[in-house]
Amino acid sequence: MMSGLSGTPAFGRSGTRCSDYREPKCRAKPQKCWAAAPLNYANKESSRFLLTSQRLCTDGAAEPPSTNQCIQDGNPPLTHVTLVWQQGVREDWLRFGKPVAERILDRRTRIESYAPGQVFALVRWASNDYGTVRSTLDIVRAVASGEDFTTVPQVNPGGEILLSVRGWRKVRQTFELIDGIEQAGHDPCEVAPDHWRHMHNRLAAGMKPRCYSPRRHLAWLLRRKLQS
16 A cells, blocks of 8 residues: 655655655765755654753763763763764764764764754654654754753763654754755854744644744844853
8 A cells, every 4th residue: 555645746665656665865975964855754743742841861871982082181071973874774964063073983873072052953764664764853952061951862961952853744844944044044053042942842833933033043142142
């Protein structure tokens, strides 16, 4: 039986017409893979929950790599993001982010590290012989030592979740919103965290988020300057 989004053509592996499977069309370099063209996945939509407060993580977090030179030097501990790239099976990449360090483990796996306060967008996609099994996008702020944080898959030890969507339709919609922010001349890494929370809540409620205006960005920059 063929399945897919209503009104869309069916796509699948070469020689098939089943829409349960479709590999994301990404650029040659996964770590620099930005928004993808609209695709047709048959996975479920994002769970509808609102970001209202942080969940305090007290245990169960994995220890950071023992080779963390920042800890040895007495600098703030870094947040480590593990990315795995196996074409057509498991594809992780950063929609945006400015890592302060990177460590390549093998041909498929690398670890990017972020300093406290930095914001990044982690995209995770996976499939099997029956179709897409995971399509997620999480925008996370790296936290400092002692701050509350939420556990996030492949993020060590975790971070403050600003936006989280599940299902390709929601992920693609978020890509389009990020594209709009970039086209307006704003760096997504510097966007006000409150705007990502606003986007998350509006998407969870099935509503259209407000545009990120230059006035709002200026207000955020002034606020950040006063807090520093």
